[in-house]
Amino acid sequence: MxxxxxxxxxxxxxxxxxxxxxxxxxxxxxxxxxxxxxxxAQFVQSRGQGERKGRNDVRTNTVQHTTAKEAGSAPGVMQTDDTIENLAVILTKKLSDFPSEKGGLTTKQCKTVTYASQICVDTTCPATFSSSPETRLKQILSTRNESLHSFKSAMAEVTRGVPASNKYVLVNAVSANHYNEMQTMVKNVHTHLLPRLTNFTFIIFDLGLTPLQRNLTETNCGCTVLDFPFDKLPAFFSILNCYTWKPMIIRSLIEKTEFLVWMDTSVRWNRVAKSLDSLFRRCKERGLQLWFNTGGSVAIRTDHETFRFYDDQSCQYDAYGEVQAGFGVYHNEPFVRYAVLDPWVSCAFTRRCMCLQDPARKLRCPGNKLPRRPGACHRFDQSSLGIILIKLYGKRVNLITMNTPIEIRRGDTAKWFTKLP
Structure with a gap:
């Protein structure tokens, strides 16, 4: 018991x-x-309705990074700052935060103009841009493809050894035939730009310099000279006149800095250097700063295949002048990386989009005395970049246009590298 x-x-x-x-x-x-x-809950909220409507549709959703190696974070952490919903909010804010800039689209109708260089509005065009920033953004993001992951080793090679602590990365790429023009550019940068900056890295990519030119550049330029990894990329990247290497370099390096400044060898800073503070402030607010000109419309100077890649018609772009891809200031932020540069790189990796069969066509763009003909020539990197930016910003494209023009001096050469290696 x-x-x-x-x-x-x-x-x-x-x-x-x-x-x-x-x-x-x-x-x-x-x-x-x-x-x-x-x-x-936060994850689902960030993904929004778009994911639930089409989880398997990579083209209309997001490029996901799910490993530490890809995401730069702990294993299993997924970055969600490239979702359509998040990027659409950013784009809408950019379009509404700033007053209209001076100037605007032409109202001249194409039926009243004669020459190819004239920008005009095609009132007979059957296609129009959506008034919804989110819809336009979805159309651009739908072009992002598997190349963004397939060539990560090449992108890592581009940035190898580049520190990630610089506020500014200034970058140029040069081949042997632009060597003397590049010397003048370097002198100009040292004279007008570098004295105004702190915490920067100046990089020049070797696209095919001779051994002597490479040695002289490394000895005299006050910069870092890097090889471009052609061996890790499709063979057509070696066709330098296609300029596919340019979006590759910009997209790879932007994650190493706050501001990436791209300069062709013909760029001169004499006038812009006086307003650097304004240039970088506008870039940080608006995402990027480029220069559009009225020398010819995107419709005339872009191949039909490129418009097909973006699911557009050339006549939609008759009223827009070309963007100058030879110079640009890019702010390191999700919108610029995912909505602008990723589609640009995807085009670069797609042969029918940027590097078409006849690169020499760029040299045969019609002048003032030739009749208008859509797709009369092709501008490769800047044709693609122009389409992306015009579709995103629409009639507000002046928001990302520099308020101080740079100087382009093609053929401005000198032998400034005098110190022998």
């Missing part, structure tokens, strides 16, 4: 003890599950 009572007491104690453990464990699990639930 006493033994039975003893067993009963032990049993009761065990029940109480077990209940305490369960309560304690439940509290911990509750807090953990609550945290997971909050994270999941």
């Amino acid at each position: 006493a033994l039975s009572k003893s067993k009963g007491v032990v049993f009761v104690v065990l029940i109480v003890f077990t209940g305490s453990l369960i309560t304690l464990q439940s509290g911990c699990l509750s807090r953990w599950w609550s945290q997971v639930g909050n994270e999941q």
